Amino acid sequence: MSVRNTLRAFPTLLRVGFSEAVAYRAEMLIWVLATTMPLVMLALWSAVAREAPIGRFGQSEFTAYFLADFIVRQLTGSWASWQLSFEVRTGTLSMRLLRPIHPLMAYAAEQMAALPMRILVALPVAAIGLWLVGAKHLPHSLGMWALWLLAMVGAWLITFLANVAIGSLALYMESSLKVMDAWVALFFVFSGYLIPVELFPSGLRAVTNWLPFRYQIGFGVELLTSGYATAADTLPFFLRQWMWVAILGGLTVLIWRRGLRRFGAYGG
Amino acid sequence: MKTLARYLRLFRVQVRMSLLVGMQYRYDFVIDGLLSIFWTITALVPLFVIFHQRQTIAGWSFPAALLVTGWFTLLEGVLEGAINPSLSGVVEHIRKGTLDFVLLKPADAQFLVSTTKFEPWRATNVLTALALFVWAFLQMGRAPDALGLLEAGVLLIAASLVLYSLWILTVSLAFRVVKVDNLTYLFSSIYDAARWPISVFQGFLRFVFTFVIPLALMTTYPAQAMLGQLPGWKLLASVCGACAFAALARAVWLRSIRHYTSASS
Numbered sequence: 047m048s049v050r051n052t053l054r055a056f057p058t059l060l061r062v063g064f065s066e067a068v069a070y071r072a073e074m075l076i077w078v079l080a081t082t083m084p085l086v087m088l089a090l091w092s093a094v095a096r097e098a099p100i101g102r103f104g105q106s107e108f109t110a111y112f113l114a115d116f117i118v119r120q121l122t123g124s125w126a127s128w129q130l131s132f133e134v135r136t137g138t139l140s141m142r143l144l145r146p147i148h149p150l151m152a153y154a155a156e157q158m159a160a161l162p163m164r165i166l167v168a169l170p171v172a173a174i175g176l177w178l179v180g181a182k183h184l185p186h187s188l189g190m191w192a193l194w195l196l197a198m199v200g201a202w203l204i205t206f207l208a209n210v211a212i213g214s215l216a217l218y219m220e221s222s223l224k225v226m227d228a229w230v231a232l233f234f235v236f237s238g239y240l241i242p243v244e245l246f247p248s249g250l251r252a253v254t255n256w257l258p259f260r261y262q263i264g265f266g267v268e269l270l271t272s273g274y275a276t277a278a279d280t281l282p283f284f285l286r287q288w289m290w291v292a293i294l295g296g297l298t299v300l301i302w303r304r305g306l307r308r309f310g311a312y313g314g
Numbered sequence: 315m316k317t318l319a320r321y322l323r324l325f326r327v328q329v330r331m332s333l334l335v336g337m338q339y340r341y342d343f344v345i346d347g348l349l350s351i352f353w354t355i356t357a358l359v360p361l362f363v364i365f366h367q368r369q370t371i372a373g374w375s376f377p378a379a380l381l382v383t384g385w386f387t388l389l390e391g392v393l394e395g396a397i398n399p400s401l402s403g404v405v406e407h408i409r410k411g412t413l414d415f416v417l418l419k420p421a422d423a424q425f426l427v428s429t430t431k432f433e434p435w436r437a438t439n440v441l442t443a444l445a446l447f448v449w450a451f452l453q454m455g456r457a458p459d460a461l462g463l464l465e466a467g468v469l470l471i472a473a474s475l476v477l478y479s480l481w482i483l484t485v486s487l488a489f490r491v492v493k494v495d496n497l498t499y500l501f502s503s504i505y506d507a508a509r510w511p512i513s514v515f516q517g518f519l520r521f522v523f524t525f526v527i528p529l530a531l532m533t534t535y536p537a538q539a540m541l542g543q544l545p546g547w548k549l550l551a552s553v554c555g556a557c558a559f560a561a562l563a564r565a566v567w568l569r570s571i572r573h574y575t576s577a578s579s
Contacts (some may be wrong), residue, residue, distance in 0.1 A: 080503040086510075086519070090364075093372045093514040100367050224349065231356045241363050250363075 055147050056155060063159025071163065079169050081119050087240050088112035101244060110183040110271045111242055113175035117168040118266040119239065121161065122201045126153045127226045130213025139309065150210060150302065157206060183271045193280055194269040200287040201266050204258055207294035214298065217305030232257075238264025244273070258294065261287035321557065322377035323419060325429055332432035339435075347434040350387075350442045350496060357383055357509055365526035372393075372513040377453040384446035386509040389532050391439025392474050393505065399431040401481045402498050405488045424482070424567050447540070459542030465549055466539040472556035475534040477505075479556075480527065486570040508533045528555060 067074065091108045094100065103111070130153070133139040142149040185191050208312050212229055215222040234240055237259035243251060254260050265283055267273075336342070361383060365376045374382070404427045407413040417423050451458055504527060512530035515523055523529040531552045539542040553557050 076500050080500040083506060086507045086515075088508055089516065089519050090514045093516070094364060094368060097368075221345075228349070228352065231353060235356045235359045241360050245367065247352070247363070247366055251358075273535055283349065293386060 052147055052151050056151070058157045059147070059155035063156040064162060066156070066190070067160040067163045071269075074167075077123075077125075078120070081116070081123070083234075083240065084112040084115040084119070087115075091099060103242065103245070106179045107183070107271070109144050110175060110179045111267060113171055113178075114267045114270040115172050115239060115263065116171050116272065117175075118198070118201065118227050118263055120164045120168040120171075121198060122205050122262060122266070123160075123164065124202075124205045124209045126157060126206060127213035128207040128223070129153070131216035131222045131226075134213075134216040134309070143306075148312060153210060154206060167189075185269065190269065190272075191278055193277060193284075194266065196284070197261075197266045197280075197287065200284070200291055201262050203291045204287070205262050205296060207209065207291065208258065211294060211298040211301050214301040214305050217301075217309055222233065233259045233262060236260060237262050238267060240264060243268075244268075246260070255283075258290040261290055277308075316413075321421070321425060322552040324425070328429040329432060333434055336392075336432075336434040343435045343438070346433075347438040347441075349440045350391075350436075354387055354442050354446070356384075357386065372511060374511045374513065377450040378537065378541065380450035380453070381445055381540055382511050382533045383509055384443045384450065385536045387439050387446060388443035388470070389473055389477065390505070391436050391443070393502075394437030394476055395433045395439070396474075397428075397478050397481050398498060399433050400428050401485050403427070403430055404485050405497060408488050408574075417571070417574075423571060428478070428482075443475070448548070458540045462539045462542040462544065465544060466536045469531065469536040469539060469548065469552060472507070472552050473536065475556045476528055476531060476559050479559040482563040483568050486566045489570040489574055503528070528552075528559075531555065 088108060091103070091112070092105055093107050095103060095108055099105075099107075130139075133142070139149070142152060145152070185194060208229060209226075212222060212226050215225055236243075236254050236257050243254050243260055243264045247253060261283070265287060269280065359375070364371060365379070371379070378578055382393070402414070407416065407427070413423075413427075416426050421428060427434075447458075461514055481501065482500055488497065507523060508529040512520060512523055512534040535548060535552055539549070
């Protein structure tokens with residue numbers, strides 16, 4: 047299970063994952079339909095902004111925000127927690143353990159391989175967004191685009207690691223899916239997915255800054271819609287984002303290693 | 315009449331089975347209760363944030379919007395306690411081909427699959443919803459409209475019927491597209507839009523949420539009824555619409571069953 051082996055196998059894993067994503071495209075379409083919540087929220091916030099803008103948000107800002115919201119969600123989505131808990135329950139996880147590659151790497155490859163299909167979904171939305179509000183909200187410099195990419199990598203990692211960490215809880219308890227439900231509920235509220243974090247009352251916003259959820263969605267959306275004036279403004283947020291990547295990474299390894307010792311491969 | 319009595323008896327047996335199973339997992343009452351409160355709080359945060367900015371949204375004041383959230387919670391309880399558990403089992407049956415065993419039984423298949431599983435502890439949602447109603451009316455400093463409460467009761471039945479019919483329609487999809495595990499997820503994420511009064515939506519979305527997926531009937535109308543603001547024709551249209559939905563669902567279900575070719579054999 048060396049690093050070199052993993053690196054050598056990774057392209058193949060990506061290819062397999064991509065074929066799977068193509069094979070189950072109907073399933074992905076359903077998932078995309080299920081993530082149209084930003085559009086509903088756009089309707090809601092437009093109704094609010096129709097009378098007068100809120101903070102820096104007028105109707106065009108809201109449109110830009112929630113379309114970017116949709117795109118960021120598409121690109122950072124993960125379903126590893128459901129998959130893991132299913133595989134632990136049915137015992138099929140043992141198949142993965144037999145392969146000479148770390149299962150967590152295999153999961154990562156599968157989720158990454160779905161990205162091309164996700165981009166295919168996100169592109170038309172991006173085009174509609176550009177047509178509706180123009181390019182004025184997009185990052186103005188190449189540097190800001192690079193920062194956005196970095197934030198997206200962090201967001202993807204947080205989402206994936208949280209999924210794997212909670213999914214691995216299935217090794218200890220039956221109701222890991224309920225834990226995931228709770229995570230998703232908190233994510234909906236505190237990530238900026240339904241409400242731009244900037245509109246939170248200041249006390250709540252201070253709490254949100256230290257929670258991982260904002261760095262899954264809100265931070266990327268804000269960078270994509272020019273929510274920050276200079277690169278220096280983003281520094282405290284990047285520090286917190288990567289702090290959470292480190293915390294969740296450590297937690298995942300810990301839960302996984304200890305949990306695997308208890309794994310009985312029932313039914314496998 | 316005799317068939318009706320027989321089905322009532324069957325229904326009682328099925329419910330009793332679910333209750334017995336529910337009693338085995340008594341501590342779920344605590345977990346589901348806590349989760350219900352937790353969900354409600356997360357549903358309230360957006361409400362707080364929005365009404366932090368404005369006094370009214372699309373003609374709805376904070377307490378009135380609370381009523382809508384209350385109805386959302388109540389129907390979520392119906393959906394997840396009485397509708398989802400049974401019907402997500404059907405998807406599994408179709409995938410594995412075990413639906414054959416249900417079809418062989420000497421009772422209506424739709425009835426059987428719809429009553430196999432109830433989750434009694436989801437009734438905690440009813441308590442949370444009642445708390446929200448009380449809070450909303452305390453804030454308004456008035457009592458609910460007496461006749462309106464009756465109307466709201468009628469709408470509760472109509473809304474449950476619509477939710478159930480929508481589920482049957484979704485499940486019928488599973489006969490065609492086999493891998494649809496995440497249909498439940500799609501369904502609940504669309505239902506999520508029901509936490510807002512219908513008047514915040516405009517144009518296309520409002521049309522969809524009023525006529526195609528009638529979320530308006532589920533949460534907005536009952537809330538209006540409690541306030542005594544629901545015009546009679548809307549009530550009538552809701553009841554007729556719910557019946558039409560049920561009839562459509564029944565027709566589609568029968569059609570799907572006719573075209574069902576078992577999966578495994």
